[in-house]
Amino acid sequence: MGNGKRAYRVLHIDDDLIERKIISRFLQMSEYYLFEVSSAVSLNEGMTILYRNQFDVVLLDMGLPDSYGIDTFLNIKSHFPHIPVIILTGQNEEDLGLSVIQSGAQDYLSKEQVTADFLVKTIIFAIERHKQLLAKEKQ
Secondary structure, eight states: OOTTOEEEEEEEEOSOHHHHHHHHHHHHTOSSEEEEEEEESSHHHHHHHHHHSOOSEEEEOSEETTEETHHHHHHHHHHOTTSOEEEEESOOOHHHHHHHHHTTOSEEEEGGGOOHHHHHHHHHHHHHHHHHHHHHHHO
16 A cells, blocks of 8 residues: 555454445545554454454444344454454443443444544544553463
């Protein structure tokens, strides 16, 4: 990926085609970063993709055809603890958001409130926070 922009690989796991297109378009709008976005429509498909490829971050909807709620995140986290996960969901429940953050998610965003700039900033900050966390764990 050229243009002197820093490149990131993103896996977006969401069964809603329109949401996947919106998020992909938001990330393509970034002036400073290039995002290579892959997508999956189920937890099982997402985990298969994660086993086969390297990603910098996962955007995860918690309401998937084969998994629902915090268990969706916990499944990803238990298999791929080295990858930061941002919950991007239509469920705007503060208690659930807090539980997911306490369980190790980097952020919990309501789809309705996400803008292109906000999403890019959230992804970059999540990746950097996660790097710092992993570095501290190694010490």
